[in-house]
Amino acid sequence: MLPETLIEKLACTRFNNWIMCDVEPELLLKIVPDIHESGRCRLTTCLAYDARAFDNTFHVVYVLDCRARGYICLRVRALPPGYRLPSLASVMDEPPCTWCEWEASELYGIVFEGHPGKGRLILPDTWPPDYHPMRKDAPPPPEPRVEPERVQAPVKGRGVPLGPYHPALHEPEFFELIVDGERVVGVNYRGFFVYRGIEKLAEDRFSFDQVPFLAERICGICGFTHSTAYCQALENALGVDPPARAKYLRTLLLEIERIHSHILWAAIMFHTVGFDTGFMHLMLVREDVMDAAEVLTGNRKTYAANIPGGVRVNPSNETIRAVVERVSRAARKAVKLARSYLEVSEIRSRFENVGVLTRKDAARLGALGPVARASGLDVDVRRDHPYAAYPELEFDVPVRDEGDVLARFLVRLEEIEESVSIIEQVASRIPGGPIRSHVEYRHLRYGLGATEAPRGENIHFVVTGYGGRLWRWKVRAPSYNNISILPVILTGVPLSDAPVVITSIDPCFSCTDRLVILDLKRRKRMVLKPSRVARGGGV
Amino acid sequence: MRVTALLEAFRGRATRRSYPFVEEPAPKYRGPPLIDPERCIGCGACVHACPATALSLRYSRSDRVYIIEHDIGRCIFCWYCVDACPTGAMRGSHEYELATSERTRLAIRVEHEPVECRECGTPYSTHKAIVHVLATGVPVSPTLVFTCPSCRALRVASYLARRCKRRA
Numbered sequence: 001m002l003p004e005t006l007i008e009k010l011a012c013t014r015f016n017n018w019i020m021c022d023v024e025p026e027l028l029l030k031i032v033p034d035i036h037e038s039g040r041c042r043l044t045t046c047l048a049y050d051a052r053a054f055d056n057t058f059h060v061v062y063v064l065d066c067r068a069r070g071y072i073c074l075r076v077r078a079l080p081p082g083y084r085l086p087s088l089a090s091v092m093d094e095p096p097c098t099w100c101e102w103e104a105s106e107l108y109g110i111v112f113e114g115h116p117g118k119g120r121l122i123l124p125d126t127w128p129p130d131y132h133p134m135r136k137d138a139p140p141p142p143e144p145r146v147e148p149e150r151v152q153a154p155v156k157g158r159g160v161p162l163g164p165y166h167p168a169l170h171e172p173e174f175f176e177l178i179v180d181g182e183r184v185v186g187v188n189y190r191g192f193f194v195y196r197g198i199e200k201l202a203e204d205r206f207s208f209d210q211v212p213f214l215a216e217r218i219c220g221i222c223g224f225t226h227s228t229a230y231c232q233a234l235e236n237a238l239g240v241d242p243p244a245r246a247k248y249l250r251t252l253l254l255e256i257e258r259i260h261s262h263i264l265w266a267a268i269m270f271h272t273v274g275f276d277t278g279f280m281h282l283m284l285v286r287e288d289v290m291d292a293a294e295v296l297t298g299n300r301k302t303y304a305a306n307i308p309g310g311v312r313v314n315p316s317n318e319t320i321r322a323v324v325e326r327v328s329r330a331a332r333k334a335v336k337l338a339r340s341y342l343e344v345s346e347i348r349s350r351f352e353n354v355g356v357l358t359r360k361d362a363a364r365l366g367a368l369g370p371v372a373r374a375s376g377l378d379v380d381v382r383r384d385h386p387y388a389a390y391p392e393l394e395f396d397v398p399v400r401d402e403g404d405v406l407a408r409f410l411v412r413l414e415e416i417e418e419s420v421s422i423i424e425q426v427a428s429r430i431p432g433g434p435i436r437s438h439v440e441y442r443h444l445r446y447g448l449g450a451t452e453a454p455r456g457e458n459i460h461f462v463v464t465g466y467g468g469r470l471w472r473w474k475v476r477a478p479s480y481n482n483i484s485i486l487p488v489i490l491t492g493v494p495l496s497d498a499p500v501v502i503t504s505i506d507p508c509f510s511c512t513d514r515l516v517i518l519d520l521k522r523r524k525r526m527v528l529k530p531s532r533v534a535r536g537g538g539v
Numbered sequence: 540m541r542v543t544a545l546l547e548a549f550r551g552r553a554t555r556r557s558y559p560f561v562e563e564p565a566p567k568y569r570g571p572p573l574i575d576p577e578r579c580i581g582c583g584a585c586v587h588a589c590p591a592t593a594l595s596l597r598y599s600r601s602d603r604v605y606i607i608e609h610d611i612g613r614c615i616f617c618w619y620c621v622d623a624c625p626t627g628a629m630r631g632s633h634e635y636e637l638a639t640s641e642r643t644r645l646a647i648r649v650e651h652e653p654v655e656c657r658e659c660g661t662p663y664s665t666h667k668a669i670v671h672v673l674a675t676g677v678p679v680s681p682t683l684v685f686t687c688p689s690c691r692a693l694r695v696a697s698y699l700a701r702r703c704k705r706r707a
Contacts, residue, residue, distance in 0.1 A: 206590065210588075210590035210619070213590040213591070213615060213617050213619070214590065291565065294564065294565040294567075294568060295565040295566075295567065297567075298565070298567045298568050298569035299568070299569055299616065303615070303616075303617065304569070304615070304616070304617035304618065304619070312622075313567075315567075
C-alpha cells in the first residue's frame with residue numbers, strides 16, 4: 001500500500017513535518033511489513049506512553065520514515081484489562097521494532113503477544129516482573145539485590161564472554177560470543193547496564209525549559225544533537241519557529257560536534273587494532289575542535305547552548321569565522337592523517353572485508369547513519385527531513401557499497417569533509433537578528449524531533465503535560481538500532497575481529513541505555529577473567 | 540605512504556604541559572556563577588531556574604535568617620540562574636581551578652533578614668525582596684504585601700465573600 005492511500009484511509013492528524021494516524025492493531029500488522037520491505041518507508045522505531053489518564057489505554061506509536069513524505073506515526077491503543085497487543089516484531093524477520101516493543105513491555109507492562117524476546121532487555125532480572133517503572137502511578141523502585149544473572153547456555157560451541165567491563169569495550173555491555181574454533185557462530189547480548197531513568201526524571205521533576213540541560217547529558221560525545229532534537233520536538237509541538245540566526249548557530253554546532261565525534265571514532269578504531277600512535281595523533285588534532293567549541297559556547301562540550309525556541313549563545317560573526325577556519329584546518333589534518341594511516345597495509349587489512357553488512361540486511365534491520373550509508377543505504381535526516389539551516393545549505397551524502405569496516409571508515413572521513421564545507425557555508429551566510437523566539441507552553445501537544453547525530457538518525461518524541469512538565473519524552477538514539485544489528489554482523493567473523501566490528505558501528509551505550517542499576521553489575525559476573533579474545537596489540 | 544604518515548604525525552604542537560603552564564580557557568568560558576551578597580535580594584528565582592538543584596533557599600529557625608546556598612559541587616555551569624536573576628546578583632565567573640580537599644569551599648552562602656507576617660508571625664520572605672518589589676512600582680496593596688501568602692489568600696477570600704454577600 002502506498003503511504004498516500006494509507007493516509008487517506010485512516011484518521012490522521014497532520015503536523016508540520018510529520019503525520020500521526022490512529023490504526024487498529026490488526027491493520028498495522030497487515031500493512032507495516034509490506035511497507036517496510038518495499039523500501040518506500042522505513043520502520044525506524046516505536047514508543048509507548050501512559051495515556052490511562054486520558055482514555056484508559058496505553059498508546060504505542062510506530063514511527064515510519066517515509067523520506068520526502070516526512071515521518072508517519074501509526075498509533076495503536078492497548079486496551080484494559082490486560083493491555084494486550086499483537087506484536088509487530090513477531091510477524092517480521094528481525095525488524096527494528098524488536099527492542100522497542102520489548103522495552104515498552106517492560107517499562108509499561110503492555111503485553112506484546114508473540115514477541116520473540118525472552119527474559120529481560122532493560123530491567124535487571126532481579127526486579128519483580130509486575131513492576132513497570134515508566135507507568136505514571138509506579139511506586140519507587142525496589143531495593144536492588146546483588147545476585148548473579150543467569151547466563152544463557154551456549155547452543156553449540158564454546159561461549160567466550162566479552163564484557164560487561166572489558167578493555168576492548170569502552171562502556172559496560174555484555175556480549176557472549178559463541179565460537180566454533182576461531183569463528184564466532186552466535187552471539188548472546190545483554191545491554192542496558194547503565195539505564196539511568198533520564199526519561200522518567202525529566203517527566204517527574206524537570207520543567208520543559210530545563211530538559212535540554214538533561215538531554216545533552218544523554219551522551220558524552222554527541223550531546224548537542226540530543227538537545228537540538230528535544231528542542232525541535234518541543235518547538236514542533238508548540239508551533240514555535242526559532243529565528244534564522246539560531247538555526248544557523250545550531251547547524252554550526254551540530255557539524256562541529258560531528259567532526260569531533262568522527263575524529264574520536266577514528267582514533268578509537270586505531271586504538272582497537274593496537275595502533276595507539278594513530279590514536280594519540282588524532283586525539284591531539286581533535287583537541288583543536290574542542291577548543292573551538294569552547295570559544296563559541298563557553299564549554300568544550302557545547303553544553304547549555306540550546307533552549308526551546310532558539311539558542312543561548314550569540315558569538316560575533318568574526319568569532320564564528322575564526323573558529324570555522326580553525327576547525328577546518330584541524331579537520332582536514334585529521335582526515336589526511338587517517339587516510340595516510342589507512343594506506344599502511346597492516347592497518348588496512350584489519351578493516352578490509354571485515355564485518356560485512358549487506359544492503360539488504362541493513363534495510364531489513366533498520367541500520368542508521370554511517371553504518372547504513374557504508375552499506376549502500378542512502379539515508380540522512382539532514383537531507384530527507386531538513387531541519388535547522390540544512391535546507392539552505394549544499395552538501396553531499398557520502399554513500400559506499402562495500403559494507404565492511406573500511407567502508408564505514410571512509411564514509412565517516414568523507415562526512416568530515418562535508419561537514420567542513422557546511423560550516424564554511426554557515427560562516428559566510430549566517431544572518432543577523434535575534435537568537436530566541438518566545439515559547440508559550442500548552443499541554444497535550446505532540447511533537448517529533450529528528451536530527452542526524454554523528455551515529456545516525458536521532459528521534460525525540462514529546463507529549464507535553466501539565467504545569468510546565470512533560471507527559472512523555474521518548475529518546476531513541478541511533479545506537480539503539482545499530483547495536484541490535486551487531487549480533488548479525490558479528491556472526492561469522494573471526495574472534496580477533498570482534499572488537500573491531502563492535503567499535504566500527506560507533507556504539508554509544510550510554511545513549512542507548514537510559515536507568516540505574518546501582519552497583520549491581522560490579523559484584524556479579526565472575527566470568528570476567530582475562531579472556532582469550534584477541535585485542536590487537538597494545539590495548 | 541608510511542613516511543607521509545610519520546611526517547604528518549610529527550608536525551604539530553606539543554602535547555603536554557606541566558601544571559602551572561597550562562593554557563587559559565577561552566575568554567567566554569563558563570565557570571561557576573557567584574552570588575554578590577550586596578545585590579542579592581533572596582527572591583529565589585535562581586533556585587527555581589536551576590536544573591541541577593545546586594541552589595537552595597531555606598529558612599533557618601535557630602538563626603532566624605533565610606539562607607541561599609549555592610553548591611558548586613552540584614553546579615553544571617549552565618548559567619541559567621544568571622539569566623533568571625532580577626537584580627544581576629548572580630554573576631557568571633571565569634574560574635576554572637576548582638579542585639579542593641574541602642567540600643565546604645565549594646559552597647557559597649548568603650544570609651538574608653526575614654520578614655515576618657503581620658498577622659500570624661511566620662517568616663515568608665526576605666526584607667530585601669519586599670523592598671525590591673515596592674521599589675519596582677508594581678501596584679501592590681501596602682497591607683497585603685506584609686502578610687504571608689496563606690494569610691493573604693485568607694484575607695482576599697474573606698473580602699470576596701463579604702462583597703458577594705453584600706451583592707446578594
